[in-house]
Amino acid sequence: MATIAERPSVTRRGGFSPLRRQETIAGYLFLLPNIVGFLVFSSIPVLATFSISLLDWDLIRAPRFVGLDNYIKLLTADAVFRKVLVNTAYFVVGTVPAGIFLSLMLALAMNANVRGIAIFRAIFFIPVISASVAVAMMWRWLYNTDFGLINLALTGIGLPAVPWLSSTAWAMPAVIMMAIWKNLGYNMVIFLAGLQGIPAHLHEAAAIDGANTFQRFRHITLPMLAPTTFFVMVISMIGSFQVFDLAFVLTKGGPGDATNTMVMYIYNQAFQFFHMGYAASIAWVLFAIIFLITLGQHQLQKRWVHYEHE
Amino acid sequence: MAASVDVGRRADAAAAARSSRLGRRIQLVAAYTALGIGSLWALFPFLWMISTSLKSDSQVLIYPPVWIPNPPVWSNYAEVVRLVPFARFLMNTIIVSVTVTILELITSSFAAYAFARLRFPGRDKLFLLYLGTLMIPGQVTIIPNFLLMSWLGWVDTYAALIIPAAFSAFGTFLLRQFFLSIPPELEQAARMDGASYFQTYRHIILPLSGPALATLAVFAFMTQWNAFLWPLIVTNKEVMRTLTVGIRYFGDDAPGQFNYLMAGTVMSIIPILLVFLFLQRYFVRGVALTGMGGR
Numbered sequence: 311m312a313t314i315a316e317r318p319s320v321t322r323r324g325g326f327s328p329l330r331r332q333e334t335i336a337g338y339l340f341l342l343p344n345i346v347g348f349l350v351f352s353s354i355p356v357l358a359t360f361s362i363s364l365l366d367w368d369l370i371r372a373p374r375f376v377g378l379d380n381y382i383k384l385l386t387a388d389a390v391f392r393k394v395l396v397n398t399a400y401f402v403v404g405t406v407p408a409g410i411f412l413s414l415m416l417a418l419a420m421n422a423n424v425r426g427i428a429i430f431r432a433i434f435f436i437p438v439i440s441a442s443v444a445v446a447m448m449w450r451w452l453y454n455t456d457f458g459l460i461n462l463a464l465t466g467i468g469l470p471a472v473p474w475l476s477s478t479a480w481a482m483p484a485v486i487m488m489a490i491w492k493n494l495g496y497n498m499v500i501f502l503a504g505l506q507g508i509p510a511h512l513h514e515a516a517a518i519d520g521a522n523t524f525q526r527f528r529h530i531t532l533p534m535l536a537p538t539t540f541f542v543m544v545i546s547m548i549g550s551f552q553v554f555d556l557a558f559v560l561t562k563g564g565p566g567d568a569t570n571t572m573v574m575y576i577y578n579q580a581f582q583f584f585h586m587g588y589a590a591s592i593a594w595v596l597f598a599i600i601f602l603i604t605l606g607q608h609q610l611q612k613r614w615v616h617y618e619h620e
Numbered sequence: 621m622a623a624s625v626d627v628g629r630r631a632d633a634a635a636a637a638r639s640s641r642l643g644r645r646i647q648l649v650a651a652y653t654a655l656g657i658g659s660l661w662a663l664f665p666f667l668w669m670i671s672t673s674l675k676s677d678s679q680v681l682i683y684p685p686v687w688i689p690n691p692p693v694w695s696n697y698a699e700v701v702r703l704v705p706f707a708r709f710l711m712n713t714i715i716v717s718v719t720v721t722i723l724e725l726i727t728s729s730f731a732a733y734a735f736a737r738l739r740f741p742g743r744d745k746l747f748l749l750y751l752g753t754l755m756i757p758g759q760v761t762i763i764p765n766f767l768l769m770s771w772l773g774w775v776d777t778y779a780a781l782i783i784p785a786a787f788s789a790f791g792t793f794l795l796r797q798f799f800l801s802i803p804p805e806l807e808q809a810a811r812m813d814g815a816s817y818f819q820t821y822r823h824i825i826l827p828l829s830g831p832a833l834a835t836l837a838v839f840a841f842m843t844q845w846n847a848f849l850w851p852l853i854v855t856n857k858e859v860m861r862t863l864t865v866g867i868r869y870f871g872d873d874a875p876g877q878f879n880y881l882m883a884g885t886v887m888s889i890i891p892i893l894l895v896f897l898f899l900q901r902y903f904v905r906g907v908a909l910t911g912m913g914g915r
Contacts, residue, residue: 330739336817337740344731345746347787350768352753355761362763416658419651432900433659436666439896439903440889441846443864447871447885448669451878457681459668466684494662496907503908523643552757555848559868573759573849580763581853590763597760604755 356597363590373587380591391592393567394575397482401557401571402550404486405493410542413494417501418531431502434495442492442555449488450475450560475561478568485557485569492556493549497542504538505531537611544607548600572596673697673882680879696883700870703880706887708859709866714891716781716851716862717844723782724840725833728791733821735792736799737807747796753789759849766853780854781862785844791836794906798832799825835906838899845892863888 363380367373384391416434420427437445452458453474461471474484508531516526554573557563563570563578570578572592580589667687672680674692700706734740735747765784774780806828807820815823826833848864855861861869867881867888874880896903 333738333817334740337734337738337743340730340734340738340817340821341746342730344727344787344792347727347783348750348753348789351765351784351787352756352761352789353749355764355768356756358764359760362767415654419654419658422647422651424648424651424655428900430655430659431904432897434662435896435900435903436893437662439842439846439892441848441864441892443846443848443868444885444889445665447867447881448665450871451672451882452665452668454878457683457685457878459664459685462683462685491661491665494658499904499907523647548757552759554759555864558848559871576759576762577849577853580766586763586767593760593763597757600757601755 359590359593359597362587363594365587365590367586368584369586370584376587380588381595384588384591384595390567390570391575394570394572397568397570398551398553398572400482401486401489401553402547404483405489405550406543406546408486409490409493409497409546410539412490413497413542414501414535414539416494416498417505418527420498420502421505431495431499434498436495437492438495440492443559445488445492446556446559449484453484453560476565478565481561481565481568485553485560488560489550489553489556493546497546500542501535501538504535508534540607540611544603547603551596551599551603669882670886672878673886675879677877677879693879696879697887700880700884700887703874704866704870704884705859706866706884709861709863710887710891712778712781712860713845713863715778716785717841719778719782720785720844721837721840723786724788724791725837727786728788728836729795729826729829729833730821731792732795732799733825735796737804737820737825738817750789750792754793762850762853765850769854775854776857776860778860781851781860785847785850788836788840791840794836795829795832798829802828831902831905834899835902838895838902839906841895842892842903 362373364375364377365373366376366379420430424430452460455461455471455473455476458474460474465471472480474480512530512534513526516530521529552573553571554577557569557571558574558577561569563574573596576589576592576596579585579592671687671689673696674694675689675696676693679686679689679693731750735743735750769775769780769784772779774783802825806824810820810824846864847862848868851862851865852868855865858866858869867884870884871881
């Protein structure tokens with residue numbers, strides 16, 4: 311770490327030298343705005359969420375301490391929560407592998423020395439920068455049963471129209487397809503950066519040894535790309551567990567609870583039904599899941615992923 | 621097209637092309653096909669949205685569908701502005717996005733400077749704590765944050781939309797990495813000449829950090845422009861809604877009016893699209909940087 315001035319020594323009486331004290335004060339002053347913001351809006355609220363999760367509180371009557379009752383009800387007696395967990399897992403499984411595969415294919419195509427990379431990248435990025443709300447509004451129209459472009463295309467080639475948003479079977483696939491579409495460019499840019507970081511000499515050497523394109527992909531590109539792939543997988547999983555905007559605007563969680571997700575359930579319990587304690591317990595379960603994914607990532611990364619420099 | 625690409629930009633590509641011209645050509649055809657299909661797939665919802673936004677009520681429901689409305693009904697846009705306080709939503713979104721971006725740049729660069737350049741007890745522990753907060757999903761904190769807003773009487777105010785969003789661990793992290801890459805000799809010279817810490821931050825570090833600050837700025841702006849859950853929770857009055865919240869309620873009020881809905885959605889996307897087209901490289905750099913974070 312770079313030091314600005316010679317590190318001032320501590321004086322004999324155990325206090326700081328004036329220079330050192332000045333630097334300490336400056337350090338804390340520079341940190342102050344951000345630290346206060348974090349304490350007030352992030353660190354303390356996480357703990358507060360847990361405290362609230364131990365309450366029965368509807369914002370009208372005084373809160374009542376109920377211990378772990380909310381968690382017990384949530385995990386043993388709430389059929390909707392079970393549905394919500396299954397839905398969220400469905401969404402994660404539906405979006406993450408397919409999203410990784412498709413964005414990797416596009417990144418490989420972009421890395422094949424094609425012309426117009428900047429244009430392609432801009433095109434794939436437009437869905438990424440668009441608000442989820444706007445995207446969901448667009449797709450609500452595309453998925454329209456009678457006049458939506460997707461069904462018109464299906465019936466045009468002789469297939470039956472699909473009641474995308476009004477069928478419990480099709481609503482989640484509709485949300486998943488839209489989510490994959492929206493995030494393709496984001497993952498692609500990360501993959502492209504990873505691909506461009508693979509040293510060219512590896513491919514050259516393999517080509518001279520007679521390895522064909524597929525062999526080079528299998529034995530050079532994939533292993534060298536493993537850290538990137540792993541990273542994309544983890545952030546995609548975490549992001550997918552937090553899905554709200556897309557599903558909320560496209561389907562409102564329906565039909566029935568077919569596309570109700572964890573964050574939507576938190577929102578509905580807290581801000582529609584004012585079950586603050588119950589909603590807080592769902593939030594903590596979500597936090598625990600994301601915490602475990604991050605923790606699992608660290609463990610798995612050590613075993614699976616090959617790093618060139620470490 | 622394919623022949624001219626033979627002159628590859630990278631030596632490995634050139635070598636590969638020499639060793640198997642045919643394989644290279646197949647690879648290129650496959651690449652362009654994938655990118656072509658991908659681009660159409662990425663763009664067609666937008667084109668269809670624009671097309672629909674310019675159709676009359678009856679044209680929307682014509683079968684087979686037409687891509688180019690004849691005549692284009694530009695008045696749909698005026699109609700949306702008449703039906704909902706669109707200008708107000710736009711103004712709210714601009715106020716919130718710009719203010720949050722500025723505040724985030726200030727608080728993040730302050731903190732990043734302290735973490736990157738100053739020595740004080742507890743610094744490294746605090747930095748670890750920051751890394752930890754990166755992991756906290758915003759949805760976990762919305763309940764106490766909402767309660768705090770209503771306790772302060774901030775519901776339906778700009779303060780509620782702006783202040784809780786103005787602190788970014790990600791921004792601090794990104795800027796700290798960049799500040800660490802600036803050679804310290806310049807600051808040492810300035811400090812010798814009696815410059816204060818704030819002066820070195822203001823006159824040496826900031827001017828050298830243009831690209832990093834721009835990257836954080838476009839990211840903060842985009843995140844804020846597109847934010848939905850928090851504005852949805854802390855606004856009740858229509859006049860305090862941001863574009864995303866306004867569009868969502870408009871969708872509920874006019875569910876079948878797809879020409880109006882699409883016109884409103886187009887208008888909500890255009891500003892962020894312009895920002896993106898002009899500052900594209902900063903967006904891409906930001907994403908690539910988050911990607912590097914995994915290494």
